[in-house]
Amino acid sequence: MKKEPPSSNLQMIPIDKIEVLNSRDRNGKVFAEIVGNIKDIGLKKPITVTPRTDADGNEKFMLICGEGRLNAFKSLGETTIPAMVVDVSDEDAFIMSLAENIARRQGRTLELLAGIEKLRDQGYDKKAIALKTGLGEDYVYGILQLLKNGEERLLIAVEKGRIPLNAALTIAGAGSNDKDIQAALQEAYESGQLRGNHLIQARKVIEKRRSLGRTIARGTPRKVPDVTSSSLVRTYQKEVERQKLMVKKAEFAQQRLLFVVEAMRHLLADENFTNLLRAEGLETLPKHIAERVWPGGSTT
The missing domain is CATH 1.20.5 (Single alpha-helices involved in coiled-coils or other helix-helix interfaces)
Known part of the structure; x- marks a missing residue:
């Protein structure tokens, strides 16, 4: 049986009573456009919140959808904001927030991929994630496989359309052995998965994957290789x-x-x-x- 959507009603909610459930970083230019649009024509779509009670028994609201609009209202000095109030559990609110961010696919690639990973960690299988996000089951399965192996560089290349998902899975399956990777490239080329620009992009990703690792470093320094006499001679x-x-x-x-x-x-x-x-x-x-x-x- 299909689950009925939660009932909702539109209210003016005090901004200082809203807590962000699933915060994410935003592009400064995009945020400035949101502020400008709201300032010029007002809020076209209300945010979505769910009611809660704090430790002192006071009413508060958890933000499900609309962090950009909420921050824009704050920057404009507003004290209240139109909001659709839905009564859902903490888990459903969290899933609704993740699904909204993934379905819009306008955030940073790693954030969207992390959203799929969080849905998986919440116990949802590929079919349920596909249903909630509007993504294909095969696509979700492939993304989960790459996430499982820590293949962030391949994931980003897939999400940005640089290489096909099937080709990325073939490369990931080859591990770190150069000979196996070249064999995987040959296989992908012969099967038609990698041709033209996709082949060029795949080689670039493989080179970065080989020299910089599978993951994207975010504030974590890479391990410095040991210095040997031969490495010093090569450097010289x-x-x-x-x-x-x-x-x-x-x-x-x-x-x-x-x-x-x-x-x-x-x-x-x-x-x-x-x-x-x-x-x-x-x-x-x-x-x-x-x-x-x-x-x-x-x-x-």
Whole structure:
């Protein structure tokens, strides 16, 4: 039997009585647009809250949906906000909040993926999560598999549409062995999962996954590899090659500059050419060039 939606009614709720149930960070530009829209045309859609009682017996409300609108009202100095009040349990309120954020799919990728993970941790299977969020069962199953293996880089690539989910699962199944990963790429290519730009993006993700790890570091420093004599030699050789390349580039730039300076000297020695430049208002040179063309440093 399909569960009936909770009954609700519209009320003006004091903002200081509302607590945020499932807070998330927001893009500053998007938030500014929300504030501007509310200031210009008012609140088009009320927030959703559920009533509760605090330890002292006072009435309060838990926010289910509409944190951006609530914060916008606060920034505009409002003390009350229109809200749909629904009477649901703590668990249902939490699930409604997560499902709303996931279904809108406008938050940061990791937040949306974390929402699916929280639904799983609440005991919901792939079918229930798909029903609550509007996502396909196969998609939810694939995401849960990648979450289980800590494949954040692959997850983000899938969510942003850079690589197909099936290809990400194939790569994840190869583990960290380069040979197995290349075999997985070949398999994905031959099966048609990875072609064109998807193949290019997959290689980029695999390279980052190999060098930076499967997860996205958020404030946690990566482990510094042990220093050995061979690693020091390799680092030294790379630095030598880098400096040699810089010297070559500098010499090339200097040669081109000398060529330009010498060419300008010959051209400016031609009275007809200088008269033409004056007629066009181009008789001056950049200081850096003029100091080399004319030893006295004149720019005219």
